[in-house]
Amino acid sequence: MTQALADLLYPHIDTTPEDWYRRYPPRSLPEGAWVTRFAPSPTGFVHIGGIFTSLVARQLAHQTGGVFILRIEDTDKKREKDGSVEEIVRNLNNFGLTPDEGIVQVDPEEREVGDYAPYTQSERIEIYESFAKFLVARGLAYPAFDTEEELERLRKIQEAQRLKPGYYGSFAKWRDAALDAVKAELDKGSRPVLRIRAPFPTEERLRFTDGIKGDLDLPVNDQDTVLIKSNRIPTYHFAVVVDDTLMRVNLVIRGDEWLPSAPLHFQLYQYFGLTPPRFAHVAPIAKMDGDSKRKLSKRKDPEANVTYFHEQGYPKEAVAEYLLNLANSAFYEWRKANPTAPHTAYQVRLDNMGVSSPLFDLVKLNDVSKDIIASYSAERVYEEGMAWARVHNPRLAAILERDKAYTLRVFNVERTGDAPRKDIVNWSDIERACGFFFDDLFAESIAANGYPMPEKVPTEDIGRILEAVIAFDLARSKEDWLATMRDLAESLGYARDVKTYKKNPESFKGHFGDVMMVVRVALTGKTNTPDLYEILQTLGAERAAERLRAAAAQFASA
Numbered sequence: 284m285t286q287a288l289a290d291l292l293y294p295h296i297d298t299t300p301e302d303w304y305r306r307y308p309p310r311s312l313p314e315g316a317w318v319t320r321f322a323p324s325p326t327g328f329v330h331i332g333g334i335f336t337s338l339v340a341r342q343l344a345h346q347t348g349g350v351f352i353l354r355i356e357d358t359d360k361k362r363e364k365d366g367s368v369e370e371i372v373r374n375l376n377n378f379g380l381t382p383d384e385g386i387v388q389v390d391p392e393e394r395e396v397g398d399y400a401p402y403t404q405s406e407r408i409e410i411y412e413s414f415a416k417f418l419v420a421r422g423l424a425y426p427a428f429d430t431e432e433e434l435e436r437l438r439k440i441q442e443a444q445r446l447k448p449g450y451y452g453s454f455a456k457w458r459d460a461a462l463d464a465v466k467a468e469l470d471k472g473s474r475p476v477l478r479i480r481a482p483f484p485t486e487e488r489l490r491f492t493d494g495i496k497g498d499l500d501l502p503v504n505d506q507d508t509v510l511i512k513s514n515r516i517p518t519y520h521f522a523v524v525v526d527d528t529l530m531r532v533n534l535v536i537r538g539d540e541w542l543p544s545a546p547l548h549f550q551l552y553q554y555f556g557l558t559p560p561r562f563a564h565v566a567p568i569a570k571m572d573g574d575s576k577r578k579l580s581k582r583k584d585p586e587a588n589v590t591y592f593h594e595q596g597y598p599k600e601a602v603a604e605y606l607l608n609l610a611n612s613a614f615y616e617w618r619k620a621n622p623t624a625p626h627t628a629y630q631v632r633l634d635n636m637g638v639s640s641p642l643f644d645l646v647k648l649n650d651v652s653k654d655i656i657a658s659y660s661a662e663r664v665y666e667e668g669m670a671w672a673r674v675h676n677p678r679l680a681a682i683l684e685r686d687k688a689y690t691l692r693v694f695n696v697e698r699t700g701d702a703p704r705k706d707i708v709n710w711s712d713i714e715r716a717c718g719f720f721f722d723d724l725f726a727e728s729i730a731a732n733g734y735p736m737p738e739k740v741p742t743e744d745i746g747r748i749l750e751a752v753i754a755f756d757l758a759r760s761k762e763d764w765l766a767t768m769r770d771l772a773e774s775l776g777y778a779r780d781v782k783t784y785k786k787n788p789e790s791f792k793g794h795f796g797d798v799m800m801v802v803r804v805a806l807t808g809k810t811n812t813p814d815l816y817e818i819l820q821t822l823g824a825e826r827a828a829e830r831l832r833a834a835a836a837q838f839a840s841a
């Protein structure tokens with residue numbers, strides 16, 4: 284009877300799961316190699332959580348000699364958006380997370396790679412039906428023709444009786460329908476869904492060890508959940524089990540919102556007579572919102588969307604490095620011990636991943652990013668900064684490009700010593716951090732904000748300080764420059780240094796720092812900058828003198 288039902292539903296299918304197991308044989312990989320995958324739905328939005336799990340999944344695969352796959356789970360056609368597969372692929376590539384197998388490139392010619400193809404679920408319908416037929420033939424799945432209205436009525440009855448909602452046990456109208464009844468519906472042109480036949484009632488428990496959450500004990504699935512929709516497209520639950528099996532995935536790393544479905548997935552593995560893969564359920568990335576912790580929200584948090592990191596110009600290494608910090612607390616110690624190793628050399632550990640949500644903190648990301656940019660050469664800052672600016676800030680790109688040698692000198696300010704300056708947070712921050720070196724940007728900042736001169740210093744001193752700097756020969760050393768400035772400070776009634784000032788504040792107008800602040804503001808329009816002597820050297824005598832004169836003129840006329 285069940286074979287007859289299987290033939291009735293799937294007359295066109297003459298393959299069995301065995302055929303597919305042969306078609307997609309076990310991989311020959313070293314012992315202990317993990318085959319992992321990222322399996323997003325193409326909904327037009329790449330969540331930073333997807334990059335987080337991909338990073339972990341890819342690194343685990345690579346450090347064990349395994350394979351990292353990108354599979355597209357497009358079984359929900361309603362939620363699908365055009366161009367989103369390309370968006371996913373581009374983002375993985377941008378973050379250095381190019382998959383080894385699956386959909387690997389945007390270019391249609393080189394799009395798909397691997398022996399376990401196709402890697403897009405909508406192209407695997409025949410495979411799913413073959414597995415579906417197997418279940419029906421064994422009485423483990425059955426067609427159901429309930430209309431939306433009937434299901435709604437069922438839900439109301441269960442609600443009124445305070446019973447568990449769902450399609451199960453005696454509520455499962457089509458569970459034991461006669462072959463003729465099914466035939467009659469099909470003849471009418473109705474299209475059934477396919478449901479799993481779950482045990483009901485059952486007290487059984489599912490026990491398994493999750494790679495992250497540890498030993499779990501969950502109720503066995505007792506719901507006759509839909510496996511294949513009436514349009515022949517499988518649900519996620521069915522497709523994921525078939526695909527992970529046939530692609531020989533042995534470690535499923537996925538969001539913990541799927542943990543409640545794990546019993547259904549285990550049931551399917553059991554019905555097919557298969558050993559389930561290892562599972563690792565990752566808690567979603569959260570953030571602090573006031574005093575409370577909440578999941579990063581697609582709607583409220585721009586940083587939930589990976590495009591944010593490109594738009595802001597975070598180097599991909601910075602994001603990866605920060606995400607590894609979130610993934611493994613052990614990463615921090617490793618980084619301290621291996622300050623110059625690439626992050627890909629770190630051995631990710633599932634058992635070091637938190638059971639609860641890691642907290643995403645932009646301030647910490649910025650610190651990591653500053654450190655990384657500080658470790659780059661001026662040339663690299665130029666290349667990556669330009670690549671970003673060409674797309675996101677063409678005006679800045681034009682300015683940086685105008686005199687490359689000068690721009691490189693700018694990026695080299697306080698970069699080469701033992702403790703390089705950590706002032707650039709990301710590429711969009713170049714304008715804030717270094718803009719003053721470029722005349723147009725400098726002029727704009729002065730036009731907008733004026734010169735924020737220290738209030739302690741009277742106007743006539745400003746003129747004298749700036750004159751002295753104009754007169755200073757930049758061929759002389761930094762020591763000479765500092766000594767000259769200290770002498771000048773003293774001659775104008777300022778303390779040579781802060782210590783002297785603090786001992787006797789009432790006998791001075793201010794101290795050396797105030798005098799230098801005047802120079803800083805005149806040269807840069809800012810109160811916080813890199814070393815002044817380096818700035819003077821970088822600007823060059825001519826440009827520096829021009830700025831100093833302009834500022835002096837401003838205060839002379841005031």
Ligand code: GLU
Binds near residue numbers: 323356519523537538
């Ligand atoms: N398509 C599912 C999602 O986007 C994949 C979950 C999984 O990794 O199994 O959430």
